[in-house]
Amino acid sequence: MTIKQASLSTHRLAIGYPRRTIARDISFSVNVGEAIAILGPNGCGKTTLFRTLLSLSPAISGEVQLNGKSIHHMRANTIARHIAYIPQINGSTFDFSVIEVVEMARLTNIAWHASPSKHDTERAMEALDKVGMADFSHRRFGELSGGERQLTMIARSLASDATIILMDEPTASLDFGNQLRVRDTINTLKTQDISVLFTTHHPDEALQCATRTIAIDKHGRAHLGETKTLLTTEFVAELYGVSVGDLVRANFNVVRNVMKDVVNDGAASF
C-alpha cells in the first residue's frame, strides 16, 4: 500500500484566543520527511500553534491548508487521516492496555458502531514493533515509564495512516536515555518519509533532529529558517532573554558546532 504524502502549510497565520493574539505571521509548508522544531519561551504559543494546525482552535487570521484546502471547515475525521497528534504526557485517568491505546489510531478506518478488526490489531502491533515496544502490548499503559509511554504514543501515530506527526514536547519529563531514544525515533521517522513537527524547550534538540526551526519570540513574532543558520548563539540568547555568556557556560556553542555536521549529514547515522 502506498501512502499519499499529505501537504500541510500555513499562510500568514495568527494564533491565540478571541481577545488575545499570541503569535502572528506564521508562514511555512512542511516538506516530505523533514522534522521542524518549534522553539520559544514559555507561553509563546507552541501548543496553541499545534491546536490551530489541528483545527482544535480557530485561527485568529490567516489560514492553515491541508492538501491545498483550508482546514477550517474540515471534519475531524479527514484531518486525522493525515495528521497525528501526540499531546504532552498526561496521566490518563483510565487504564487501557498498550495495544488498546495504539488501536485507537485506527478510528478513521473503523465504522461508528464497530471495534478494531484483526487487521487493525495487526497494524497496531506493527507500529509497536517499529518503536521497539512489541513486548509491552499487553501491559497497562498507566504502569509504563515516561519514555515507554512516549514510544507508545509514537506507535499510536504510526498505526494511523497519517504522514505528518505533531509532537508536543516529546522529551519533556524524560530521563536522558529516553530523550535520546525519542530523538532517534524522530530521526528514523524522517527516513520513512514521515514529517515531524515537534515543540521543545531545548535548542540542542532542534539542532539534533530538525532541518528547519520555527522560533516564536516573546513579542509573538515567528522566525523560520534552516536550524543551523537560524539558531546562532546571539539569536538563541535573544530568544530566551539570556546573555551569550550564559549560553557559553551551558555549552550551547559546543553542541551547536558538533551538531552542525550531524544535521548536514542528514539522518545518515540511522
Next chain:
Amino acid sequence: MSTIQNTRLIYTVAVVSAFATGAVSLAIGQFPISMSDFFSLTRAAIVGGVADVPVNADIVLFDIRLPRMLAAFSVGAALAAAGATYQNLFRNPLVSPDILGVSSGAALGAVVGIFLGLPLLIIQLSAFAGGIAAVALIYTIARAIDRHSAHNNVLTLVLIGVVVASLLSAGVALTKYLADPYQQLPAITYWLMGSFASVSYKELVVALPLIAAGLLPLFLLRWRINILSLGDDEARALGLNVTATRLIVILAATLMTASAVALCGVIGWVGLIIPHAVRLLVGAEFSRLLPLSIIIGGTFMLLVDTICRSIAVVEIPPGVVTALIGAPIFISIMASTFRQK
C-alpha cells in the same frame, strides 16, 4: 492470553451468579414457597399443566415476585451501565449516573406529582420528564457558555450540573414544606427513598423498552466511548466527532437513568461502585466494561432487594442497604487503589 481466559472466567461466574440470585429471589420471601413447589410451578409455567401447590403461590411467584425481580435487575443494570458511561465520559471514576442532575430533576417531577395528587403512573411519567428536562437544561446552559470560549469543556457541564441540581433540590424542599404532613409528606419521603414494592407488569412494559432504547446506542458506540475518555483534544485529533458522540451518549445514559428513577425512585451507590469495581476486574475498555457492569449491577440490585424484603417483617428501603454495602466497598476500593500507586 491469560487476560482473555480471565475475562471469560469472570463472565461465566457473573452470569451463573445472576441466574442463581434470580432463582433465590423468586423462592425467598414472606410467603413461604418450598423448593419443590417452586420447581413444579416453574415447570408448569414452562411446559404447561397444573402444579400441586398451596393456594395463591402462583400469584405470589409470577405476579408479585417475578415483575419485582425483573424491575430490580433492570434498574441495577441500567444504573450501573449509565454510571460506567458517565465515569468514562467525565474521565472520573467517582462519578455517579445522576452527575448531570437526572435524580434531582426526577425527584422534583415526582414530588410535584405527589403534591398535586396525581395517579401513580402520571407521577412516574412526571419523574421521567423531570429527569430528562434537568439534563437538557444543564446541557443547553453549558453549551451556551462554551460557545464563546475556545474550549468545549466537560468541566462546564459538571459545574452547571451541580448548580442546577442544587436549585432543583430547593424546589423539592419547598414542595415538601408546602405538602400535607399526614398524607403527602410520607408519600414523598417514601418515594425519595426508592422502592420496588409497587412495581407491576404495567410499569415494566413502559420502563423496560426505554432502558433498552438507551442501552442500544451505548452498545453500538462502545469502542468510541473509550476514545471520549481521552479528553476533547485528543479524541478530536484522533478523528472523533466529539460533540455529536458525546450528545448521543449523554442522551442514552440519561434515558436509562431517568427510566430507572421513574420506576423505583432514587437509589444511590449502585451506579457508582459497580462500574468502579468492574473496572478493577476487567480494565477500562468499555466493550468489556459495559456488559459486565450490566450483569453485576443487575445481580447486585436484585440481591439487595431480596435482602430488603425478606430480612425483617417490614421492608427496608433498598437505598439504605446499597449505602450500607456501598460505602465500605467504596472505601476499601479506594484504599487498595491508592496503595497500588
